[in-house]
Amino acid sequence: xxxxxxxxxxxxxxxxxxxxxxxxxxxxxxxxxxxxxxxxxxxxxxxxxxxxxxxxxxxxxxxxxxxxxxxxxxxxxxxxxxxxxxxxxxxxxxxxxxxxxxxxxxxxxxxxxxxxxxxxxxxxxxxxxxxxxxxxxxxxxxxxxxxxxxxxxxxxxxxxxxxxxxxxxxxxxxxxxxxxxxxxxxxxxxxxxxxxxxxxxxxxxxxxxxxxxxxxxxxxxxxxxxxxxxxxxxxxxxxxxxxxxxxxxxxxxxxxxxxxxxxxxxxxxxxxxxxxxxxxxxxxxxxxxxxxxxxxxxxxxxxxxxxxxxxxxxxxxxxxxxxxxxxxxxxxxxxxxxxxxxxxxxxxxxxxxxxxxxxxxxxxxxxxxxxxxxxxxxxxxxxxxxxxxxxxxxxxxxxxxxxxxxxxxxxxxxxxxxxxxxxxxxxxxxxxxxxxxxxxxxxxxxxx
Numbered sequence: 001x002x003x004x005x006x007x008x009x010x011x012x013x014x015x016x017x018x019x020x021x022x023x024x025x026x027x028x029x030x031x032x033x034x035x036x037x038x039x040x041x042x043x044x045x046x047x048x049x050x051x052x053x054x055x056x057x058x059x060x061x062x063x064x065x066x067x068x069x070x071x072x073x074x075x076x077x078x079x080x081x082x083x084x085x086x087x088x089x090x091x092x093x094x095x096x097x098x099x100x101x102x103x104x105x106x107x108x109x110x111x112x113x114x115x116x117x118x119x120x121x122x123x124x125x126x127x128x129x130x131x132x133x134x135x136x137x138x139x140x141x142x143x144x145x146x147x148x149x150x151x152x153x154x155x156x157x158x159x160x161x162x163x164x165x166x167x168x169x170x171x172x173x174x175x176x177x178x179x180x181x182x183x184x185x186x187x188x189x190x191x192x193x194x195x196x197x198x199x200x201x202x203x204x205x206x207x208x209x210x211x212x213x214x215x216x217x218x219x220x221x222x223x224x225x226x227x228x229x230x231x232x233x234x235x236x237x238x239x240x241x242x243x244x245x246x247x248x249x250x251x252x253x254x255x256x257x258x259x260x261x262x263x264x265x266x267x268x269x270x271x272x273x274x275x276x277x278x279x280x281x282x283x284x285x286x287x288x289x290x291x292x293x294x295x296x297x298x299x300x301x302x303x304x305x306x307x308x309x310x311x312x313x314x315x316x317x318x319x320x321x322x323x324x325x326x327x328x329x330x331x332x333x334x335x336x337x338x339x340x341x342x343x344x345x346x347x348x349x350x351x352x353x354x355x356x357x358x359x360x361x362x363x364x365x366x367x368x369x370x371x372x373x374x375x376x377x378x379x380x381x382x383x384x385x386x387x388x389x390x391x392x393x394x395x396x397x398x399x400x401x402x403x404x405x406x407x408x409x410x411x412x413x414x415x416x417x418x419x420x421x422x423x424x425x426x427x428x429x430x431x432x433x434x435x436x437x438x439x440x441x442x443x444x445x446x447x448x
Contacts, residue, residue, distance in 0.1 A: 130288055
């Protein structure tokens with residue numbers, strides 16, 4: 001039976017209280033042209049078993065990443081998540097309130113977020129981390145708006161190596177704040193162009209490393225140029241495991257670092273939910289968006305945790321808040337913290353080294369295929385390759401061979417004119433046999 005909590009008498013009584021003759025009166029402000037007189041083209045209600053059968057059939061149309069060779073990356077990466085992570089995050093100790101405004105009943109949540117912040121600050125080489133954000137792209141947009149508040153300038157330069165989805169998200173959100181977003185032309189190696197674009201009106205420069213093409217870059221020179229002009233450097237990272245091997249944003253001079261934390265503790269999940277990492281230098285902390293958990297002591301001197309620094313305006317008075325995206329992905333942050341705690345520093349370094357080794361094997365195998373060119377000169381676990389034809393068509397063809405070959409760049413930016421470029425990622429979940437199968441199938445398809 002359908003769940004209808006209100007009887008006809010209940011509805012009539014409610015309408016009488018507000019002075020409406022019928023439910024249709026509640027939609028009087030909707031233009032007639034926008035109203036739909038016929039039912040939507042959706043299935044009618046059905047019983048629980050019928051619905052389960054229908055949804056199971058739809059789910060069966062999906063292919064799981066672990067079903068065979070899988071080389072997709074482009075901002076979302078398949079890594080092994082230990083079963084321990086799922087077990088720990090479901091323990092009752094962590095089932096405290098989602099919004100930890102009252103520390104006396106939310107110490108579990110607050111301590112987890114405090115530990116999470118400590119880990120993220122250590123990974124990025126910066127002083128302070130917040131209690132997470134929705135995902136990497138919205139964290140990037142928030143960093144740009146934070147830079148405006150700090151510098152009181154409106155111009156932001158987005159590197160041509162920034163993930164197109166991150167750039168588009170930043171443009172959408174920052175536009176409402178009246179910012180001038182300078183989005184540079186897509187480029188595999190964009191360092192020189194970024195430096196040339198910095199001027200006295202620039203609030204911030206946004207660079208990504210490894211960038212959307214997988215290129216790992218030491219952005220120290222960009223940091224120096226930005227600081228000389230009074231601008232901030234924002235460093236974006238979409239593959240959190242790379243922190244285990246590459247120089248941290250803080251070491252390279254970043255003022256703000258944002259990242260997508262999905263790679264640690266969180267599965268692909270068909271695109272979400274994910275977790276945005278956000279860190280900055282201590283002198284900028286008052287302008288940092290989101291929640292910040294701090295350690296304190298109670299009246300008896302016992303260790304405790306509280307939300308700190310941010311005012312209530314941050315959460316309940318939107319017009320006075322530094323950010324209107326001021327929540328955190330609590331469960332994803334917990335999974336991140338559990339997984340990273342299990343790995344430890346040594347484990348993360350080893351995991352990063354395995355990822356890089358797999359990418360080296362992949363680059364070597366694909367470069368040996370006639371007609372294929374590896375475009376990425378320096379990489380972590382992702383490379384861009386140029387094919388002798390349309391990358392989207394090749395991906396579809398290789399699916400017939402049971403191989404998910406990667407992400408065509410044209411899916412990220414159809415206007416870039418890079419229809420022949422394919423982004424391929426290899427992680428610790430990639431078998432050597434997968435790489436061999438990919439290279440062999442690609443060679444066969446090109447030779448046809």
